[in-house]
Amino acid sequence: MWSNTTHKETKYLLSVNRAADLLQKDRQTLVRALRHVPPDGYEGGQARWYMPTIRSALAMGPQARRESGKYRDRCSIGRNKPLDGLRLAIEKQVAEISVERSLDKRRAMALALAPMLAEYQSLYLSAGRALGVADDPALGARSDLIWSEWADEVSEAAEWPRNDGFSIAMTEAAWPNTDDDKAT
Numbered sequence: 001m002w003s004n005t006t007h008k009e010t011k012y013l014l015s016v017n018r019a020a021d022l023l024q025k026d027r028q029t030l031v032r033a034l035r036h037v038p039p040d041g042y043e044g045g046q047a048r049w050y051m052p053t054i055r056s057a058l059a060m061g062p063q064a065r066r067e068s069g070k071y072r073d074r075c076s077i078g079r080n081k082p083l084d085g086l087r088l089a090i091e092k093q094v095a096e097i098s099v100e101r102s103l104d105k106r107r108a109m110a111l112a113l114a115p116m117l118a119e120y121q122s123l124y125l126s127a128g129r130a131l132g133v134a135d136d137p138a139l140g141a142r143s144d145l146i147w148s149e150w151a152d153e154v155s156e157a158a159e160w161p162r163n164d165g166f167s168i169a170m171t172e173a174a175w176p177n178t179d180d181d182k183a184t
Contacts (some may be wrong), residue, residue: 012050013048015047015048042088045081077128094150094157106157111173114173117147120150
């Protein structure tokens with residue numbers, strides 16, 4: 001058993017099954033504890049967590065766990081391979097934006113990411129409707145919360161404040177052909 005956080009604990013991503021075995025806990029206990037906790041990574045398309053994340057989740061009460069995490073996790077519509085794949089691609093791109101040295105390039109990368117965010121939102125809505133996850137207004141509100149959360153992360157990574165033209169530029173980049181004023 002690991003008593004304190006060690007290098008080993010943060011070196012290996014663990015599945016729920018492996019963590020349950022190591023901690024000598026029931027698998028379902030870990031599933032409930034990690035339900036609203038964003039994974040630290042994925043292996044073979046399956047969510048994985050580091051031991052400190054798992055321990056923190058187990059230490060939280062059920063209500064605190066529900067209120068933690070990101071909207072895209074809290075408003076999840078279950079395992080959906082296209083959504084999960086797109087989410088991973090977006091998270092990877094946000095990470096790449098954050099390590100880019102050039103401010104101009106970071107902002108250009110943010111704008112290039114906007115259509116992918118719009119695609120995620122569209123896919124989230126269509127999958128949610130197909131599964132009957134919630135009524136349309138609730139699903140739309142969830143989708144808007146997720147969009148806003150992504151926008152905050154991209155804004156921060158690109159060092160581009162939302163009140164400094166970011167929101168307008170991202171909206172225009174995400175939905176470039178929606179100008180009703182143009183006659184076609």
